[in-house]
Amino acid sequence: MTTAIKTFPVAISARHIHLSEEDLQALFGPNATLTKDFDLSQPGQFAAKERVSIEGPKGIIHNVRVLGPVRAATQVEVSRTDAMKLGIYPPLRQSGDIDNSAGIKLLYGERELVIPQGVIIAQAHIHMTEEDAQALAVHNNEVVAVEVVSERPVTFRGVVVRVSNDFSLEMHIDTDEANAGFIEQQAQGKLVKASL
Template sequence: MNESHLRKLIQQAVVQTLEKESGSAQENQADTTLKPGQVPVAVSNRHIHLSEIAVERLFGKGHQLTKKKNLSQPGQFAAEETVTLIGPKGRIERVRVLGPARGATQVEVSLYDGFTFGVTPPVRSSGDIEGTPGIKIQGPRGQLTIDKGLICAARHIHMHPDDAAQFGVKDGDLVQIMVNSERPLTFDRTLIRVSEKYKLEMHIDLDEANAAGIKQGAVGELKPGT
């Protein structure tokens, strides 16, 4: 068994375990009774946001994304459609498309995924894609190569303005979140994102969830930090 194949098997095992035990930001979180200062934590698997042009390029002219299930954030959904991401050293298949379509295509993966692709994704806030690497995307009806848009999403907390007022924070603040799991960990420099459209929830990726032993229903305790 060569090193590349072994790495792929390890990656698949980690992903499958976390998806079973941790839940995902691509699914609605189970209702959790929160104590003051607590934030529900969701694990976000790799996914892609497509522009309308990219949707047609990959799935055919006039194609509209088909909703598979609603996401925890209002108005967002996981689509039935998936794509293959192709880098200079490898590929990852069945990457979930999230809807609705956006103005620009953005691919969100973990740092570990970057080893598979042979591309190092920078840690960025969603939407901050200037100067980021591109990647090749394969769909059932076509292929395209984006020249930017591959990122590792910075850990962040979605908040409604009412939540922000309660916690005493504002959009763009950086805080610390302590997760008391089997492998307790404090996540520093966690970005606060505030919008009328948001529901209270922290998003971390699979690498971070694995490091902290995050399971479904996990919560974190917020305190201001830098």
């Protein structure tokens, strides 16, 4: 029997990078491994102590946090504001969908690495387990709308539901979305209706 879920936490995801094993070695040297700084809310995911700079045609952003563990392909997640500063045009995508996305230069000390694709603006999404999905009456990859109550209340449309028993119930938005709605970490969201 599932328990009714009225609201769920909303987390603000700042710019970050997921590195492939190959790119990790290229930037940090042979046999490099990620050093865990602290665990993230999603099981098995962590913020690493390693940081890199990302450089585009118009600008550079330093101290971009690397998240672990390593992935099959390198992915850089930025906000639209970040993209404008860098002078790049990343698409709005779900995490992992990096085909034909924007490229960027990664810098660490004297090392640099150009990735031809991998930069995206992450689409707002909700991580949840199968039990959570049943309680909320939604399914994997369903697109929903979520109301977040704050000083400037806002309803996000086009929010993707991502279901896996490896997840913990939480909605992720980027810093631009959070700033627009005066949203602080661990605000609460609730489903309002399916998005058109």
